[in-house]
Amino acid sequence: METKLQLLSLTILFYTQSAHAADFCVADLASRETSTGYPCKSPSNVTVDDFVFKGFTAPLSTSNPNKLSLNRAFVKSFPALNGLDLAAVRVDMERDGVVPLHSHPYSPEMIFIIEGTVTAGFVSGLDSNVAYIKTLNKGEMMVIPQGFLHFQANSGPGNATIFVNFNKADPGVQFITGALFRNSFPTWLLEKTTGISQAEIRDLKNLHGGSG
């Protein structure tokens, strides 16, 4: 009994009514963002529900030409990720669905095949340009180095679901299709800097809503 009494005071000395901001920093999205994230929501207003994300329980619609749904759990939709250097995406693809070539400026990614068969790949840098491509089955994982172009395509007969992880609360995303063909980047300059013909560029701009 003596020993147990001995430890009693410690918790008394330090007891306060709410968690300390040093323990976690759930984003207050109404405040101004900095280059390292958001100011913290007051710990006394944080509950367990702040740490739970329910946006992955079902895909968004896949009724689109890509037959693709991307649910994002980045800091803006899951504020508890603020300062934790973690984020995730749930990817669902119908048969023949695809996540087109894209890159993440601030994070590598790790993909885990929850359902279906997926062909995934990335291309290495300037001095080799090697395409590392692999067909993955349910339960298999693949990692993609930070900042390099990569894709996933449903290569199985049914639907596919992928769980994707990042080590930043917002890894950033850039798709080739959007970056090249969905803005006013001048067509002649796009040809000059990619080598793609102006005719092809104009076709793709028409499809993606670009101009110029």
Add this chain to the structure above:
Amino acid sequence: METKLQLLSLTILFYTQSAHAADFCVADLASRETSTGYPCKSPSNVTVDDFVFKGFTAPLSTSNPNKLSLNRAFVKSFPALNGLDLAAVRVDMERDGVVPLHSHPYSPEMIFIIEGTVTAGFVSGLDSNVAYIKTLNKGEMMVIPQGFLHFQANSGPGNATIFVNFNKADPGVQFITGALFRNSFPTWLLEKTTGISQAEIRDLKNLHGGSG
């Protein structure tokens, strides 16, 4: 045609036969570890299979008192994680299975419920000691701040499978049960530093293989 020719030389200028070590650094596990990971396997020996991990396709055995299987994809089992600040664990629990209280010194974690119903929780720091506990269903996620004690328990009627992510290639792990009751930490000192009675400690040491 002229434009396309124009870009040809660039790749010629820089072309080399293999990927550059700047692109990725797959661990050469046979070399000496440093505090920031392993030396890189030669890029010319790296193939797409280095980036693929097949250790999560099935659980390990759950025929144990915890009814628990933990498959770890840390840098030692998945060398491509070296330098990528990513890692994962596949957790499988039979009915009533449990991942006992533990902490990760080097990473927060994010859990995604792939199958079943799981009660998960963590405790905040000294000044509040709040227990944040929640029952999660399939498709729900929860994040746990770095270094704090947390657990997962199967609270559903069937099996449960969790996918766990980290932002280090090896997050470190410390279980309370192992740290306290599976070594030669003197029983009287353990009582003095935890308040748990010596009788209780001796019982638990007997179970976990501790001495002293």
Add this chain to the structure above:
Amino acid sequence: METKLQLLSLTILFYTQSAHAADFCVADLASRETSTGYPCKSPSNVTVDDFVFKGFTAPLSTSNPNKLSLNRAFVKSFPALNGLDLAAVRVDMERDGVVPLHSHPYSPEMIFIIEGTVTAGFVSGLDSNVAYIKTLNKGEMMVIPQGFLHFQANSGPGNATIFVNFNKADPGVQFITGALFRNSFPTWLLEKTTGISQAEIRDLKNLHGGSG
């Protein structure tokens, strides 16, 4: 004389009336905390006294069962630490005093024995669970890896004083006693996730003010 004149203008070119925020960022504790600390107090309001901490000149009371005083110089009590990745604690223990088992999620620690004889130790991770324990005399130091459970106990005949250093402005702290026995963590779940018997848990909750 010519040379000396030569350098005069440089300071004239850049002279301003107060220190630049690039030099230091003393916390403005009245502002919102972010995951990387506090906004800076205006440099023109910073004086040398901001860089000085007087909270360690004497222990707090040790008239408690742990016979322990912990003075903390973390960013909240010593705002100059903001952005410097440094913090400290002064520990005083009467004879038989103890700092119970705890961990710091965000920093390793280094202890320096200023007075007395102290037995200190930590336990390594899951794959070894080794207890590294040592009795230290005045003037000796010990380092503890980040995030692992550790303790200090006064093992000498008189008082003991320790100076503890961290490499974060707030390293975070979690004590086993507080985390397990001073909140509403359900008793049956605590037994399930630690293996400690419910009878023992109830005894300890009574002592530490827990419920459930």
Add this chain to the structure above:
Amino acid sequence: METKLQLLSLTILFYTQSAHAADFCVADLASRETSTGYPCKSPSNVTVDDFVFKGFTAPLSTSNPNKLSLNRAFVKSFPALNGLDLAAVRVDMERDGVVPLHSHPYSPEMIFIIEGTVTAGFVSGLDSNVAYIKTLNKGEMMVIPQGFLHFQANSGPGNATIFVNFNKADPGVQFITGALFRNSFPTWLLEKTTGISQAEIRDLKNLHGGSG
């Protein structure tokens, strides 16, 4: 005189014959690379010439379709950059020369126009796809966020020279032309993941040396 004598001993206490490895870590390129760089060349073998780079005094050949020369001062050609998180490229373009669209996975970049007139730009991420394009004159600078696609084109009547800076010893580089059209990435899959027509892809693969 007394004061001057007073300081003499300090240097005597610590005098050693060569610089300490804590001061700098010039890469020993013959050793194994890690994810954080190379082991250090012995400080006693380091001379001032290790810190000097002479590869930028003249452009490489611009007699190529891009009318472009890229001299790289990355850690492999300038070993003193090891551990310093700095690198540079000298870019020279003849009239109508171009640096095609590319990205750097590990670093933002800052360009300084040393000579000529250059049109430079980058495209922002998925949610906006904005093309930020500007014509820069001699002496002007522009910064490009990390990991996003960007280009430079000589838009003046004469030659252009740019000095480019990075904050990593090797920022990594990926060109769209090389990544898409200079490897065995299957043509049908490239169409599927970029939307570019197979006919256009085959044309570009022919030019850039790709197959598949």
Add this chain to the structure above:
Amino acid sequence: METKLQLLSLTILFYTQSAHAADFCVADLASRETSTGYPCKSPSNVTVDDFVFKGFTAPLSTSNPNKLSLNRAFVKSFPALNGLDLAAVRVDMERDGVVPLHSHPYSPEMIFIIEGTVTAGFVSGLDSNVAYIKTLNKGEMMVIPQGFLHFQANSGPGNATIFVNFNKADPGVQFITGALFRNSFPTWLLEKTTGISQAEIRDLKNLHGGSG
């Protein structure tokens, strides 16, 4: 045509009207600085001109004893550098001009000689105190480790221009002349802590505007 349609929806799913703060964080200088920089200007108010810096097109005046002009592109004058860990200085020296001994607490530096002949050097740390000094010609570069004393002097017959790079948005700067001789640091204490005679210190304080 079918393939092109297939990718259309992706950009529609995610299209928003302005760039995302995850892409860049141009400093809002009117907001409170933190130890990691400034809050972000709203992305919708950011234009390409935010990424362009025109302060380097000409030197400031060199009509001063140092015959020196230092144009600084740090975050306060070039807000786009916020969060990018890049900065630069344009140095111009007339014949016999000099950048006196100084150090940068937060960044190494890389200098590129744009025009003229410059003698540059740094001194290594306590255990060696080696002076690494080199005369550099146009087009040559030199790197200086973080935090060590260094200088540049025009050692050619004409003007010299240097482009200096850093890996922080504000590297900090401390000149020996200003630190020692342009404030109220007591003369007797300065002698005691540098060994320089009081007579010499008084002379230099008179020149640089110091007192005490």
Add this chain to the structure above:
Amino acid sequence: METKLQLLSLTILFYTQSAHAADFCVADLASRETSTGYPCKSPSNVTVDDFVFKGFTAPLSTSNPNKLSLNRAFVKSFPALNGLDLAAVRVDMERDGVVPLHSHPYSPEMIFIIEGTVTAGFVSGLDSNVAYIKTLNKGEMMVIPQGFLHFQANSGPGNATIFVNFNKADPGVQFITGALFRNSFPTWLLEKTTGISQAEIRDLKNLHGGSG
């Protein structure tokens, strides 16, 4: 009893004979240093004594003009600091002793006055050059921002002892006296870059062992 059995298997599943390198990375000083530290000593050869440092139990000799002893616990003398980003110095000064002006390129510092009365101070950067100087008594602390010039002087009637902490395993050190007057830095160039007269420089070089 059932619950206790339930947790038994976990430690069995993971039990190995020695600590994991993920837990700590004690430096193997015989191996090649990298810019981030040393390779790890094999965990199976690490004992508790690796974590203990006994070099601070007494000062080194103070029988020198500075009346100063500096015991350093940096990674080279205390290999357990490798990868922990912690280091310390014990400073002892006899009456009138002094730690001359110096800076640490890689770490701020925090000083704790263990014995005596100490006047300490630092100077801020270029735009202010403010000297922040304070006399500290036993038990008081002061922090010094990274990379700025600072000093400590015994200003009391007896001996003084200071415990100094850093947040790097080797913070680097540069003393003005050694950097300027204990090497072959040409006297005329030193005058040009500091403004100190050649006569004074020659006097100081004679005292400190410099030449040139």
